[in-house]
Amino acid sequence: MSPILIQALQFLLSLSLLIVLHEMGHFLPAKAFKTRVEKFYLFFDIKFSLFKKKIGETVYGIGWLPLGGYVKIAGMIDESMDTEQLSEPPKPWEFRSKPAWQRLIIMLGGVTVNFLVALVIYILTSFVYGDAYISTDSIQDGYYITNPVLKELGVETGDELVAIDGQRYDNYDDLRRNLITAERITVARDGQEREIELPEDFLGQLSTGEDLSMFRLRFPFMVGEVSDSSLNKNAGLQPGDLILSIAGEPIKYYDQVAPIMDTLKNRTIPVRFERDGQTRTLELQTDADGKMGIWPGGSMKRFSELGYFDTVIKDYSLGESIAVGGQKFVNQIGGYWLQLKKIFTPSTGAYKGVGGFKAIFDIFPDFWSWQGFWEITAFLSIMLAVLNLLPIPALDGGHVMFLLYEMVSGRKPSDKFMEYAQMVGFFLLIALILFANGNDVYKWLFK
Known part of the structure; x- marks a missing residue:
């Protein structure tokens, strides 16, 4: 299907x-x-x-x-x-x-x-399902920032998001959800915290931009697929291989790759990677754009196993589920009312992000999950x-x-x-x- x-x-x-x-x-x-x-x-x-x-x-x-x-x-x-x-x-x-x-x-x-x-x-x-979420305290080396709106506010890749409107969140999903209606955020860089006041039309700027991402998790460079048109199609890489270094430059996160590759166009370079607990090295080719034709892959479960963050799993009794489910219900209503308030306040520009049936359609994933x-x-x-x-x-x-x-x-x-x-x-x-x-x-x- x-x-x-x-x-x-x-x-x-x-x-x-x-x-x-x-x-x-x-x-x-x-x-x-x-x-x-x-x-x-x-x-x-x-x-x-x-x-x-x-x-x-x-x-x-x-x-x-x-x-x-x-x-x-x-x-x-x-x-x-x-x-x-x-x-x-x-x-x-x-x-x-x-x-x-x-x-x-x-x-x-x-x-x-x-x-x-x-x-x-x-x-x-x-x-039935309990809760599974990424603990924000376990996230290493901050977040991946590509959105120009956040960059203009002085946020950079590697910054930690400490609090939203003075509130700290242990659940990464809660943190992302509350960013939508935030008025100020607290970020940390090199151990120093600072507060950033978000512009009144923050949502409007986000809605009209091409990059809708916020504070994204940083993932390792794990091979997902080698393109059929890649110069390295038959080099020997396999899905699941974890890239450790490129041309001698250590790679911990995939977002570190692009700046390195910009200097390695039309080259043969050594790439060190890990497979089944063993470290290996291959000589790979780059094209005129500094690309190797390798698509990243991996799963949240695998990244958690590698120690990039901790996944917290909680199971609830029926009595506990009533309290937990009730709190989720209250939080969701409160969050949606805040969004509506911003939408009906023209100065926020939030109305620019209002969507119809396609926006609702896009909420659903392209795979079936009853949860x-x-x-x-x-x-x-x-x-x-x-x-x-x-x-x-x-x-x-x-x-x-x-x-x-x-x-x-x-x-x-x-x-x-x-x-x-x-x-x-x-x-x-x-x-x-x-x-x-x-x-x-x-x-x-x-x-």
Whole structure:
């Protein structure tokens, strides 16, 4: 199965699952309050459906436009913009006839389910898989820096990242995750620490640059593959060989190779390497660009075994998993809210990095991993819940905003007002979708 197909299957499975569960969150309380649900759809069925079947009073179906899903609740202005029912007197089974508190529960049902799904996934993945992460204290000789934004701030390869906004992290994944919303970082070089204030538009600069890397781990030069077009195709190197020196220059990290090779063009050079615990030397050729035609390889497990860093493995009991999974859930929500805050603050430039369906597609790896799939699905579930809570008419948050106004003021907005608000919200939502996916297209074409 091709890598792209594997990504596509994970993408469709994850989004379909989340959409169905979200709409189920609206469907179940609606039925509990004896509100008629006319349609329950995965994807949108504009003009026609791929599949539909009526069971009882509800038509269940799959649309052809994979931009989401919906439940059509009688007496409610929703994505379908069907206002025909509103011209008639309210019926007892309609949404508009129900008390405000029941309507509020129905509207909050979708995001509530999405939050619960994420929480349950984090708890179960903690219990089933545990945690495996790289300890930042074990990382030797700092990080590999290639991003020009970081370089302009004075960060260099070999610098240690000590803290983010004054907080130290033992988990390398946590460290990278919190860099996204950081305002200042503390780095160390030659034993001396210094704080660096990140520019307000740090995220914007990162989003528009060609290099999106941050603080990357430094790996050894382990042979992954010798190119078929390489001058050294038949020299005797094998995958897994660990390069120790090139032309007498010691090599501990792959990032040390390029500066050395710039001085070794069109040459025959001695390369010392290790294989099966034994040190050997080969005479290799370089081309006019100072290249040997050798692609690096290796795995995180192998690099950990070689002592480049320590991998911490933790297993949890079910009780411990509840606490650990709950903390992951809280941290993920907090981090995503901070990202949204920056996105909606124009001066940060973070909006330039907003992505659409391609950006979500790219999150999934090109190989199948159930652990990775569930962790990404948990994150997307939180993202779907938070976005749906935005106070935009046409989103759940817009309906909640008007319902809270009604409950506080005692005055219900008119059906005509809700119809106009829904139209405005719908066009605003379309604009946001076009902007996000337009960013994807721009990056694909010009980066």
